[in-house]
Every structure is written in structure tokens, then in C-alpha cells.
Amino acid sequence: MSRFVVTGATGGAPNRLEINDFVKNDKFFSLYIQALQAVSSNNQVNIQSFFQLGGIHGLPYIPWDDATGDQAWDPSTQWGGYCTHGSVLFPTWHRPYVMLFEQIVQKNAEAIAATYRVDQAAWKQAASDLRQPYWDWAANAIPPDEVIALKQVSITGPNGNKITVDNPLYNYRFHPIDPSFPAPYNGWATTLRQPTSTRPNATDNVARLRLVLRAAQNDITSSTYSMLTRVHDWTAFSNHTVGDGGSSSNSLEAIHDAFDPIFFLHHCNVDRMLSLWSALNPGVWVSQGDSQDGSFTMPPEDPVDENTPLTPFWNAPNHFLGFRWYSRHR
Template structure:
């Protein structure tokens, strides 16, 4: 949708700084617009409930789309969202644009701001306070802050016969973030959640815990030397993804995983990886390195699962920044007007990882002309494609105010004497897990004196669904492949190392059928 005026999306922290200096209208208009779409009837296509539901819940039962047999008639379609394939950046680009259009239907001058997750302020303080404070003064009254949470006007359910309904969300449910839990679908789940949340009765203290968790994820855990902290954090991952050589491997974890299997040298980080990390950091996972369940084992915030992530307003501030990083990669690598998808590569089939969106048959090749369902480009019912949203300024009418990483830092070469190899993990079946989980890899090396040195190799976040086994578009490709560079290990120590994997997950214990391989390769 070409436009004569290019609107500027700004940092939400910048809007807040202006507000504090006396220029209150831009932030007030943003809050007013968000309040407006949250108050619209659930049946209104501009309502936050309707737009948030495109990503996951409320689920649709799609026998007529997927040609399901009678025995599979209860299989659901877990949202329209694309993950683990080449449509991940473009689908979410249009998704944020549709949310922005809804905001503009309330306040025409508003643009969707981004949470600059790699700014110095975020790395030091976490989430901008306007996204966490409980109330906001607007139009002469103190209102509940619509940027902090959302109260469901209708129930959400992934209930199917035989399920325990643990992730069902009733009408009136309010979204939560780390360190709280939002599992309320059964009597037992509500009791466990009430007991967990009772430990954190003070919102101000909870915000401090949330912000510290975000800072720790951005900067990385604090392993013993010699591993630098910055090489393990989300901040480093965002920097690294800007150096991806082409759109296919930049766009998603499936393509990047295959690229790293096929090639020696530095592992490529796709945009989807740090994206996943932020989801889990906000949604209930401690920074990797806290043991299987972490410090707050009962934390289950909505951003941590695909099913309800988009019902938390912070989802769109996060994804606006993900789109900004996409645009930075385009500008820094000369792809503002065109880029290509490597035909036939991993991540280019509708049966890769996340699976096809409704109306696309399994096994369909994904390309620049694949429909980005359900987003309409015009009043005639034409569906957006990736080709329609390559250049955000010329095609969509917006751009971004400068923020962090406008110039991508050069990647540091592996120091002389240290390993250039990587550890590859294969065979993790995400259908065995209830929801999202995090892989963490370690190496232990023993010297001639019997003294051991442990090296933390990094983490790999898997953003998933609580009920993968019933999700038609999740069952098409379930293997998780992860790569961990060994650049912090002396090259001579790699052959003597014993490698291990820890999995931080939602369950009480690891799945019994878990079977995976650890292999060092170039």
C-alpha cells in the first residue's frame, strides 16, 4: 500500500523521555490508541483480542482446510503465525503493520513504537517502565495501563478431548509476565498458580525481578572465565544476525541450522533466535544457567508460549524491534529493494518446523509470492505476500528512527589457539515437551593433574506450544537442531572434552523418550 507520507516509528523509551520533559501528547496518544483497541468488542476486526488471536489462540478446528479424517477431527490449527521458515520476518512485519493500522483507526497520528532491546538503557535497566507500570494518567483520570497487560474479553481454549485443559484461559483473565504464572485451566493448575504467585505479591518487586532477568538474558550468564559474558547473550545474538549472508539463513532457525551443518567456520545466527530468547525471558524462563527449572520453576508467563504470546501488549513492541532489526539487516547488506529465497533449501517448505498456515497444503514450497494469511492488502481481498513488504518505506509507508546497532559491530575472530569448531545437537523432539524450553551446552576438560575446567558453550531457545502433539502445523517437522561454537575453548582441549546438555523446561522431569546426539564438527 504505497503512501505519500512516510511515518516514523520511534523508540518507546524515547517517547517516554519526551513525556517526562513535558511533551506529553505522543505518549498519551499511544496509550489512548491502545486503550481504544483493547476496549473494542471482541468481534471487531480492529480489536486487540481479534488481532492478538491471529498468532495463536483462539484456535480454529480446520478439518475442511486440512482434509483431516474423522479420527483427527479434533486436531486444531495453532494460529496463522509462521516460525521456523522463511516467512517468519515478513509475516510478522505485516502483523505489526496491521496492529498499527488498528491503533491509527483510534488515533490517526500514532505509529507503533519499538522496544530497543539492544540499547544501553535496556542492557542496564531492562524493559521501559511505560510497558510495566500499573497505571497511567490520561484525560484527567488514572487508568489501568493498557501497555502492561490485557484482560481477555472472551475465553481462550486449546481444549481437546483427552486433554487436561491446563492452558485454557477464562474470560476476565489478565496476562502475566515473569516471575508470575498464568496457568489457570484446571483446578489443580489454579491451586499451583495461586501458591506460586502468592510468593510475589508486590508488583514493584516483580518488575525488578523481570527487569533483572531481561538484563541477564541480554548480557548473558556469568560463567567462569575464560568465556566472555557478552558472547552468550541476546545482545551478542542480535549483533551476529546482522552479518547473515543472505535472507534465507537470516530469516529463521531451520534454514540457519542447515546452513551451519553444511559449512565450517563461524555459526550463523538467524533473526529468529534472539527473538525466541526475548519471548522466553519475558514469559517465564530464567537466564540459562540456573538448573533444569530455574530459580522460579513455577513461572509461566504468556509471552513464553506461542499460544498466548500476542495477547500480551509487549509482544508488539518486541516484534516492532524485530522488524527494525530486519530493516537494519536489509540496509546494512544492500537488500532494501529485493532479496531472494534459496529454492528448495531447509526452511522453504510449508512442512518445515512450524508448518503451513491455513489454506496452504503441507509440502508447498514457500517463496516471495506465498500468501501471508490472513492479512488483506486491499479491499478486494488480495492477501499480502513477502514481495509486497520488502521495502517498508516505499511499500508500507513507514520507517524507523535511529536506535542501537545502526552500524553492526564487526564480529570478533576466534583468538589464536582457540577452537574454530562447533558442537551440534540433533534429535531433540519438541513434541515431547510441554511448551517452550531452553538447551544449554557445557564442556568439561580434565588436565594431567586431574583438575577439571568447565566451559559454558551457550544456549538455544525453543519457542513452542504447550500442546504440540495436537497442533496440525507443529507435527510436520519436530526436530530441533542447535549449534554451539567452541571458540572459548583451547583447540587442544576439544578432543579431551566431555560434552553435556542441560534442558530447562516446564515439566517436572525430562521426557523418558528423549534421545539426541552431540557431535563436534567444523
């Protein structure tokens, strides 16, 4: 059976942009919004749909692209998502995850660029250069309105005219809500940020979100600086908590938040932190540890190291991606 192979985006290695700069680039933003709409509207059983990609992280605890462990998943003893929360694998596991998302978004963007009738060559080049933006919370913890406040955004459409479209960065609408979701998530038709309550009629509270993020800014900035300048051991770095951190393995937010479109902006920045920290600490890489609470493919407290397969990501039709491949990536 053929597997979906994670290659990352094609077309060289142009820089990823910080989200505040990204939204000012009309071609990138227009293509990204339309590509994200396409991925989000895919049938939720499609492994390239936003739902399936978000579901790799935690709920609904199902195989992605038939990636299973040597033993059947035991919900009574092990964490049910693929994410390696609390483990030394946490930073490197998210690298192919972000690459997978970036790869699928770019593929959709390239198809969309081919429909442009005005300045098509420039739009095709923009699609080739398109990379997942990152949210640099250490510099600015409050994302731009295009991410957290605007339910609709203005973009340039295929005819070269400005059009107003629903904003797929604002939330993700489930179609349908998965029956495995626990309360209160089983009552919410969309992802919510700072929900006003746990009832089914809850709404976003953007003003509250801004207050919370603004109040956390100094701590986030200082914690990030400390991580980059004072932490020189892989075990300590791999679970240094900034934002949601690597140690939140038992949080309900940790099992649901990957469906929020901001998740990949956040983890793209986590991947950036990995690159920065690695440059500051040459020769230091994944140390030995254990799988903590386990994952969908790993039993709890299993030994892990740089040779542990990064499930469910395939780098060939029948081989999972491993750390050594990623030590040479970017």
C-alpha cells in the same frame, strides 16, 4: 464480501520511536494509551479488537476476516496459528502484521485527537505522526516502567489536564477467557509476565522479569550484532533467534504471547531488524523453503517463497499480501 485491507498508517512515513523515547513524548504516549484502551475494550468478536489481532498469531485457531487456505485446517497435522514459525517467511510475515496493528491504533488515535479541546491542531498532527513504538532489546533489554511495572499511568486528557488511567501496556484482560485456551492460560484472567506459578491465583513477578532480562542482556546484544554483521544468507537470517526467535513453533509461549501488549513492541523491533539487515545485504531476499509445521492456511512442508500469500493479510478485497509488495515498503 468486503475485506479489511492492510494499508499501514496514513500520513507519510515519520520515524517509529524506541519505547524509552516514546514514553517521554506526552502527545504520542497519551494518544497511544487511549487508542490501545479502545482497541483492547472492543468486543472480542470484532476483527479490529486486540483479542482478534493477537489471535492472528496463534490461539484461538480461528479465521481472521474469513482468511482460509485451499484446504481445511487439520489440527492433527498442522500448526493452528497464521504465524509462519520456523519458515523462511517468518520476518516478512510479521511486517504486515505490525502494519495492521499500527494502522488500527492510529485510526483510533485520530478519532481520540479530534475530541481534544485544547491545542487540537497539534494533537491531530500528533495522531497523524503516531507510529507503533519498538522495543530495542539489543540496547536495553529491560523495558521502561510504563510497559512492565505501572498498572496506571499519567497522560494528558482531552481537556488538557493530567489524568491517571489504567495502563493497557501492563497486560491484556480477556473478556472473556477463550474456552480453547489450554492450562494454565484458561485460568488466568489477564496476560502474565514471569508468573509466580501455573495456578489460577498466579500473579506477575516484575522483579524476576527484570533479573531475567538483565541476565540475558549481553547475549541479546551480541546475538543481534552477530545477526546483522555475520549472517548474509536469507535462510539463516529468517530464523536467527533473538528474543523469541523464529524457531519456537512448538512453544506454548508462542501460541499465547501475542496477547501480551509487549508483543507488538517486540515485533516492531524485529521489523526494524529486517530493514537494517536488508540494507546491509542488498539483493538478498526471501529464498525458497517449506512451511515447516504449516499454519492455519498452509499444510506442513508445503513449498513457500517470496510469492507465497501472507495470510490473513489482504491488500485488496480479494487478494492476500505478497512479499513483492513488501520489498518496496519502507
